[in-house]
Amino acid sequence: MNTHLVEPEIVMAYRDGQLAAGEAAGVRAHLETCAECQEIAASLDDVSAQMRAWTVEEPSPQLAWRVAGRAGKPKGKFWWWHWPTAALVTAVLVVAVLPWKRPPAPTVQTGWLPVGSVRTSESNLPLPPAEPRRHDSVAEIGPQAQARTGQLGGVIGGIVSATPMAAPPTSVQRRTQAQFAMEARRGAAIPVPTAPMIARDATLNLTVKDFASVRDVVERIVRVHRGFAQNLALTYQAGRNNLTATLRIPDPELDRTLADLRYLGKVDQEAQNGEDLQAQHVDLAARIANSRVAEARLKELLANRTGKLSDVVEAENELSRVREDIERMQAQISSMENRVEFATVNLRISDTPPVPAPSSVWRGLSEAGRNGLTILGEGLMGVATWLLEYLPTLIVIVLVFFFPVRWLWRKLQARPAFRLPN
Amino acid sequence: MDLTGSDESLMLEVKQGSEPAFIALFERYARPIHGYFRRRMGDPQRAEDLAQETFLALLKGARRYERRALFRTYLYAIAMNLLSAERRRAAKDRGSTTDEPATSADPDAVLWVRRAVEQLDDQQREVLLLREYEQLSYEEIAGLLNVPVNTVRSRLFRARMAMKELLVTR
16 A cells, blocks of 8 residues: 555656646655655656667658648748649639630520520620619610610610610601690691601510519610600509509610510510501691691781671681691691600510419429429539530640649759758 | 747748748657657658658648647647558558568667557557657647546556566566
8 A cells, every 4th residue: 555645656747847846846855755756766767768769760851852842832822832723723814804705695585584684685694783763755865875875785785685776766757746836836837757657556465483673674674775664553463463564665666675575574465556647647737737727817817807896706716716726636746756756565564473382292392303403404504515615725725834834843843842950 | 030939839920821930840840750650650651651741731731720739739639640540541451560660670679668668558558659759748648639637647657667567577
């Protein structure tokens, strides 16, 4: 039984210098008087002395070379030293920066397209955030609107058919109500149209998947084509969101507008009508001319005032009626020309009918599986397309980099970065 | 940059991308780390390979280094993990002599010490080697082996007493 106040392990710890100063002083004092502990300490020292005989050879000088060669330089600010990485990054940058020729656009597109990524025959660019809404009017036709069109660039290219917007309406020159009034006061003749005056209107019913941004997209399409929304309403009926709008589009832009609207979703119904107003226009112009002649004669009669008072009053009444007829017919002509100049689009957009919830777990899982496979297929197709498109050039660029990089790599690898300690 | 500073401050410099700091640490620990593997493995080339891997791992993990423990504990923990992986691999590969640190050129005294060390159980042997050759403190050994300091002390004492008996009987 060990009756020592100091355990042998403590003596060992003291010999190893592993005790705190206070404890070490106590053990040192004990050792000076305890022969048994002195013997333990001596045997421990003897073991350590014998073990020190086991030495090993020095590491070879190649160790430093190998560490230097494998490690390169420490990571951090020396990352650029890693030439293969630098070469690869450079190659990728070159690929990304080069002005690649875009692939030819598909000419026919069918099926669903999310509203947020409206596509046309020109490009597949997604829509940017909507511009601040503003009231569009015919006043936008001109340099400002064209400048805005140019500013939106690819965006508009993604919505519209990307044709130049410079051509203004040409079928009938626009004349405002004020111009008509001035012409009427001056007694100017109404121009007689020589070409057919076709007033066109269209009806388009669509179903879209993503209803959230459809209003912005419609407004943007209308704005791009220099039209305006005569009315627009959002309703919710039978579990479906609906947008109904009457759009007024410059006649030359009608076809392109309809084409862009069709890309919003699935076309449920579409119809177009055209009405020739030329005959009505000519008839109205003739009647206005006749009424003006009558008006002039009545004015002449009243100026002479040779009859009875009752005749004068009757002539005044007749003059008032004739003026009223003229103004009404002028308004009809104005409306007619407006119908010809701006086609009408009756638009109705609804979101997809709510999908009934899967009736069972298995049905939900199978649907998820189908969706997953679809996504996988699309992803693989995208990767394959990217590789086919860029891989040849990438290979060329990597080959150009490969030999200089390899030469540098070997040269730098052969240089020792470390010394072994002497 | 003070290349004579503590291991921990140099390692923090390495973390920032300092090449001289890494060289300084390499020069301090190339021999001890090589010795650590050499006393535990028979193949000198493989021991050197693992020493190399230790420094590469140190460099690779430099960004994650935090001054929470002593650098020596950190470095030897890397070495110990590599050695464990090597032993697992060798155990699958029959005929390997990875754990046999013998060479024919050893003098008798050294051979005797090594034979005695080999007769210790694994836990005692590891503590003894870390103390006698790597000169780690009890606390560092405890941190490295993830055991209490008292356990380190008792294992070390028993290992030395066993060595005393084994060396006396030669």
